Structure formats: structure tokens, C-alpha cells
Amino acid sequence: MTAEAERHFAEAASLVQRRDFAAAVAAYDRAIAADPSLPGPWINRVSALSAAGDLAGAWAAAQEAVRRFADLAAAHSVMGDVAFAGGMASAAEAAFAKAVALAPDVPSLRNNLALALQGQGRVAQARAVFAEAQSVAPGDRQLASNALMASQYDPPADNLRAEAQAWPGADRVFPRPAPAAPLAGRRLRIGYVSPDFCSHSCSYFLVPLLAGHDRAAVELFAYSDVASPDGVTAAFRNLVPNWRETFGRDDAAFCASVQSDGIDVLVDCAGHTRGNRLGAFLQRPAPVQFTWLGYPDTTGLSCFDARLVDAVSDPPGDSDAAASEPLARLDGGFLAYMPPPFAPPVSPPPCATLGVPTFGSFNNLPKISDASVALWVSVLRAVPEARLAVKALGLGEASAQARLVARFAEAGIAPTRIVPIPFDPAVQNHIARYSGIDIALDTTPYNGTTTTCEALWMGVPVVTLAGRRHAARVGASLLTQIGAGDWIAEDADAFVRIAAALARDRRGLASIRQDLRRRMLASPLCDGVRLARQIEALCMEIWSRVVSPARMV
Numbered sequence: 001m002t003a004e005a006e007r008h009f010a011e012a013a014s015l016v017q018r019r020d021f022a023a024a025v026a027a028y029d030r031a032i033a034a035d036p037s038l039p040g041p042w043i044n045r046v047s048a049l050s051a052a053g054d055l056a057g058a059w060a061a062a063q064e065a066v067r068r069f070a071d072l073a074a075a076h077s078v079m080g081d082v083a084f085a086g087g088m089a090s091a092a093e094a095a096f097a098k099a100v101a102l103a104p105d106v107p108s109l110r111n112n113l114a115l116a117l118q119g120q121g122r123v124a125q126a127r128a129v130f131a132e133a134q135s136v137a138p139g140d141r142q143l144a145s146n147a148l149m150a151s152q153y154d155p156p157a158d159n160l161r162a163e164a165q166a167w168p169g170a171d172r173v174f175p176r177p178a179p180a181a182p183l184a185g186r187r188l189r190i191g192y193v194s195p196d197f198c199s200h201s202c203s204y205f206l207v208p209l210l211a212g213h214d215r216a217a218v219e220l221f222a223y224s225d226v227a228s229p230d231g232v233t234a235a236f237r238n239l240v241p242n243w244r245e246t247f248g249r250d251d252a253a254f255c256a257s258v259q260s261d262g263i264d265v266l267v268d269c270a271g272h273t274r275g276n277r278l279g280a281f282l283q284r285p286a287p288v289q290f291t292w293l294g295y296p297d298t299t300g301l302s303c304f305d306a307r308l309v310d311a312v313s314d315p316p317g318d319s320d321a322a323a324s325e326p327l328a329r330l331d332g333g334f335l336a337y338m339p340p341p342f343a344p345p346v347s348p349p350p351c352a353t354l355g356v357p358t359f360g361s362f363n364n365l366p367k368i369s370d371a372s373v374a375l376w377v378s379v380l381r382a383v384p385e386a387r388l389a390v391k392a393l394g395l396g397e398a399s400a401q402a403r404l405v406a407r408f409a410e411a412g413i414a415p416t417r418i419v420p421i422p423f424d425p426a427v428q429n430h431i432a433r434y435s436g437i438d439i440a441l442d443t444t445p446y447n448g449t450t451t452t453c454e455a456l457w458m459g460v461p462v463v464t465l466a467g468r469r470h471a472a473r474v475g476a477s478l479l480t481q482i483g484a485g486d487w488i489a490e491d492a493d494a495f496v497r498i499a500a501a502l503a504r505d506r507r508g509l510a511s512i513r514q515d516l517r518r519r520m521l522a523s524p525l526c527d528g529v530r531l532a533r534q535i536e537a538l539c540m541e542i543w544s545r546v547v548s549p550a551r552m553v
Contacts, residue, residue: 005035012044017248019229021052039069046078050085051228058082066095073103080112087396087423089119107137111146119394120403121365123153139168141279145272152296152471153366153446160469161322164272164300170324173302174284179547180262188539191221191263191286194294195247195275197236198226199427201450202269202294208336208528209535210239218536221261223254225275251277255285264288265539268304271295287547288539291325292334296446296471298323305542308535310334313470313477322469328538332524333481336531337453339520342428346459346517347435349509357386357503358419360437360460362430362451365394367443368404375465375492376441377411382500388441391421391433434458438509439502447475456482456520459513463499465489481525482516 001009012027028045031038042065049058062079069075080095096113103109110133118126130147137143144167151163164170192210196202213220222240225247226233237243242261246254254277258266266286270276273294281289282303291299292308299307306328309319313334314327351357359379361368368390380386388408394400401420408418424430431454434440440455442448442464452462452475464475466488476488487502489495502509520526 001038002035005031005038005041008034009038009041012041012048016044016048016051019051021048024048025052039065039072039075042068043072043074043078046082050082055082055086059086071102073099073106073109076102077109077112080116084112084116084119087393089116089394090397090399092116093120105136107133107140107143110136111140111143114150115146118150118153118366119364120400121368121394123150123366123369126150126366141168142274142276144168145276145278146274148272148297148300149274149295150366154369154371155445161298161300161324164298165324167272167278167300169279169282170300170302172282174282176284176546177259177287179264179287180259183264183543187217187219188536188543189219189221189262189264190539191223191258191261191266192240192269193223193225193246193266193277193281194269195225195227195273196269196294197222197224197233198228198230199232203232203236204338204340204450204453205293205335206236206269207239207338208526209531210236212336212528212530212532214532214536221263223258223277225270225277227275246277251280251283254280255283258285264543265290267292268299269293271297271299288542290328290535290538296474297469298325300324305546306538308334308538309470310477312480313473315473318468319470328542330531330534330538332527332530332534333477334531335449335478335481335525336528337520337525338528339457339517339526340427340431340454343431343457344428344435346513349438349459349506349513350436351438351503351506351509357383357438357506358389358436359383359386359439359441359499359503360389360391360434360455361441361443361448362391362433362454363443363448365392365400365404367446367448368392369443369445371445372441372443373407373411375444375495377408377413378492378496379441379499380408380413380417382496383503386503387417387419389419389421389437391423391430393423395420396422430454431458434460439463439499441499442475445469445472447472449474449478452478453525456516459516461487461502461509461512461516463487463489463495463502465492465495478525482519482523484519 008027008031012024015024025048028041031041046061062082065075076095076099080092083092093116099109114126114129127150220240221242223244223246263286265288268291271294289304290306291304304325307325310333311329405415405418437460440460440462444465445467455462466476
């Protein structure tokens with residue numbers, strides 16, 4: 001590497017650290033001009049373009065990097081990254097498979113290959129590849145978290161707690177720290193930790209809670225692990241007085257920041273989803289710690305004083321035995337939803353124009369399990385004139401659409417009755433697509449959450465099958481909150497009866513469509529203040545119970 005190329009390469013790396021991705025691309029261009037034989041600038045330039053939001057430019061740059069450095073796993077890996085970000089999971093799979101072939105001992109490449117398979121709904125294959133990667137890197141926590149997430153889509157029977165407790169380091173026990181300051185005479189300091197303070201589905205549930213907190217009683221902190229901040233991130237920054245950028249910082253630095261802020265209650269909002277901070281929570285940087293929202297099951301860790309749920313999502317009894325954390329059941333539901341302000345007005349049911357009912361699901365392909373397909377096939381048989389629209393991130397490729405249609409064709413459903421809808425990056429367009437759905441069919445055993453709320457806000461009734469665990473009961477929780485318990489099925493036959501009855505009652509569909517927004521707004525589901533007050537009370541109750549009274553005065 002020439003001195004000039006090295007200087008520009010270092011400059012680009014510094015710009016990436018500051019998240020000035022457009023300037024980083026220009027610096028990589030200068031490094032390439034100084035020495036075009038070096039692979040680093042070519043490959044890193046792809047990532048910078050992608051981070052800057054230029055997926056088309058990143059894809060072209062990735063193709064050039066692979067052409068020049070076909071024998072480097074990193075070139076194929078970065079191509080897979082861009083393909084996956086653009087919803088081309090099959091192309092991502094091919095790129096990651098090539099990278100694995102070139103560097104079979106690098107576990108992150110197998111991890112990425114597994115994610116690409118999972119993105120296509122090929123969960124069993126993804127889990128097998130995750131297992132291969134874990135055999136190479138048994139101590140890799142993010143890899144183990146990704147494998148646990150895959151288990152949620154089509155889990156083995158009743159061993160999810162044991163699987164979670166096998167997470168690297170889960171059996172470690174750190175002492176509860178003393179409070180940084182006496183609680184008497186000051187506000188309670190609550191810190192929320194999330195990689196999703198951005199344009200992410202979790203933001204619709206984070207905003208109402210953060211906005212609902214009583215600022216006279218609570219001092220709010222946010223620890224943002226967002227990789228690529230956006231306009232929604234900026235809105236969060238305006239909402240939370242004490243904002244901390246923690247992305248890229250190791251767990252020791254993260255814990256030091258929490259302790260320096262004197263946090264009383266630290267709330268994990270990610271669980272085992274990507275970008276989580278479970279390694280930091282394991283070290284107990286705060287006297288009281290909760291987990292909530294992002295992950296639909298037990299974390300397997302004993303460092304949490306509560307996991308926030310409700311009596312519908314986690315009925316007392318078996319749910320408690322399946323959790324490593326104490327379950328704190330919130331009245332009125334464990335979630336509060338912020339309707340998208342850009343949603344269009346509710347339109348008449350499409351069956352009024354088309355003459356036939358349209359069922360739909362906008363959940364990700366991994367959630368469309370064999371059990372979901374079997375359930376939906378029964379509905380389509382019961383309503384033979386109906387069609388099913390499926391919109392998902394992984395349906396941007398013709399091969400993925402053909403695979404989806406084939407799953408129903410194998411059960412005797414004509415291909416013309418299945419309508420695959422490709423991913424649309426414009427959120428407004430995504431929400432508007434619900435106008436083409438008469439009735440939404442929930443997935444099983446992993447229900448929708450944001451998609452269920454979106455459908456309801458657009459006037460679309462949602463039929464859900466209440467299962468045995470949290471991920472399979474979130475739909476029931478949401479519908480209970482809005483008083484729509486008649487759309488909750490206790491078994492597959494009831495699911496079919498409910499869906500078919502809704503499809504046959506066109507006048508009823510029109511009435512539901514006109515009234516659902518009002519019902520939602522008047523319900524606990526859209527009451528962030530309700531949720532905030534309950535969490536504040538829970539914080540104080542657990543504080544008084546588990547933190548020594550001698551430390552409170």
C-alpha cells in the first residue's frame with residue numbers, strides 16, 4: 001500500500017466511525033485511485049455505499065469487487081450483505097455460500113448464510129447452518145442469539161428455556177450493584193437500551209412508552225445501539241433528554257456509561273435480536289433490570305428482575321415455568337402502539353369492488369411456517385372463491401415468489417389464488433397496501449405484532465390462533481386489548497370458522513372497517529400513558545422489594 005493510499009484508507013475508516021458515509025465513499029475512491037490493486041478500499045467502499053442508503057450503487061460496487069477479487073471471501077460476503085439489505089435473499093445465499101467455501105473456518109460467514117436462508121423462510125436449513133457455525137465458535141454470543149431467534153419460528157417442543165440457558169455466559173452471576181444515590185428526594189432514573197431507535201417495527205411501541213413517562217417522577221435515558229441513525233433516530237433524540245450513543249462501544253464501556261449516569265432501572269428492549277446488549281446486562285450495571293419488547297421469549301439469563309408481559313400473552317402457570325426471569329404481568333397489555341401518522345384514510349373493503357374476499361399476511365417469510373400454510377390452506381378451502389395476498393421482505397425475487405406459490409399448490413390451491421407482493425422500502429406504500437386486504441390471517445407459532453397493529457389501524461380484522469407460548473399468543477394479547485376477542489381462535493377449526501364467517505359477511509366487514517380506528521384509539525393498545533404508569537409503579541415495587549431499604553434513604 002502506498003503512503004497516499006494508506007492515508008486515504010485511514011481517513012475513510014475515521015469517517016465511517018463518525019458515520020459520515022458519503023465522505024467515506026469519496027475517501028475510499030481516493031485510496032483506490034492511489035492504488036487500485038488493494039482489495040480493502042474496494043470492499044469497504046461497498047459497505048459505505050450501503051450505509052449511506054445507496055443500495056443500487058453498493059450492488060454495482062459489490063459486483064466490481066467480486067470481479068476483481070473473486071478469490072477473497074470478504075468480497076463475496078459484502079456482496080451478500082448488500083443483496084440481503086435489498087431483499088434479495090437468494091442472491092445473498094449464493095454470495096455467502098461462496099464466501100463460506102473460500103473461508104470455511106470463519107463463523108460469521110456461516111452466520112450470514114444462515115440468516116439468508118432464514119430470510120427465505122427456509123428455517124430448518126438455517127438452523128442447521130447456525131449449528132455448524134456454533135460448532136466452530138461455541139462462545140460467540142451474537143451467533144448464539146441468532147440461533148435462538150431462528151428457533152422461535154418453528155421451535156422444537158418445550159425446550160426453548162433450556163436452549164436459552166445454554167447461551168454463552170448465561171450461567172454467570174454478577175452481584176447486584178448498590179444504587180448510585182439515595183432515591184429519596186429525586187426522580188427515578190430509567191434507561192432504555194435498544195438497537196432499534198430508528199425506522200424499525202419496534203419504534204411504534206417504544207415511542208408511546210417513552211412519551212408517556214411522567215417527567216416529574218422519572219428521569220429518562222436512552223442507550224442507542226443504532227448502526228445507521230435516520231430521521232426516526234433524530235425524533236427519539238428529541239424525545240429523550242439524556243441520549244447516549246453506544247453503538248460500537250464494548251460492554252465494559254457501555255456498563256461504565258450506565259453506572260456513571262447512576263441508572264436505577266435499566267430496560268433491555270432487544271432480547272436475543274440482532275444488536276443486543278445481553279452481555280452487558282449479564283454484568284448487572286444497574287440495581288434493577290427488566291427485559292421487554294424485542295424478543296418473544298425468555299432470554300435464559302438470571303440477571304433480569306422481570307420480563308414485562310401480560311396475562312394473555314403469558315398465562316400464569318406454564319408460562320412462569322418456561323421463563324428464566326420473573327414474569328411481570330401488566331394490566332391492559334404489555335404493549336402500547338403508536339399508529340403511523342402517514343397512514344392513508346381507511347378505504348372500503350376490497351371485496352366490495354373485486355367481488356371476492358382477499359385474505360392477507362404481511363409477516364416475514366420465516367413466520368410463514370408449515371403450520372401457517374396448513375392453516376391458511378384450510379381457510380382457502382372453506383372459502384373457495386377467496387384469494388390470499390402475501391407481502392414480505394423476502395419476496396423481491398421471482399424464485400422466492402415461485403417457492404411460496406408452490407407450497408400452496410402442493411396442497412391443491414391454484415397458483416392464481418396466491419398473490420405474492422414484493423417488498424417496498426417506502427413505509428407509506430407498505431401501509432397503503434393493507435387497503436387491498438379484507439381479512440388478515442395471523443402466522444403460527446410466531447404471531448405478527450407490528451403487522452397486526454398495522455392491519456387493525458387500516459380497518460382490517462385479524463384472525464389469530466392462540467398457542468401455548470408468548471410468541472404464539474401476542475396476537476391474542478393485541479386483540480384482547482381492543483375488545484376483539486371473537487377473532488381469537490383456540491384451535492385450527494375455530495380459526496377457519498372465524499375467517500370464513502368474516503369473509504361471508506361483507507356488510508359486517510364494511511362496518512368493522514369504519515369502526516376499528518376508533519376502537520383502537522379508545523383502547524389500552526393506544527394508551528402509552530397507561531403503560532408508562534404501570535412500568536413506573538413496577539419499578540418502584542421491585543426497587544422496594546429487591547434493593548436494600550437501607551440504600552433507599
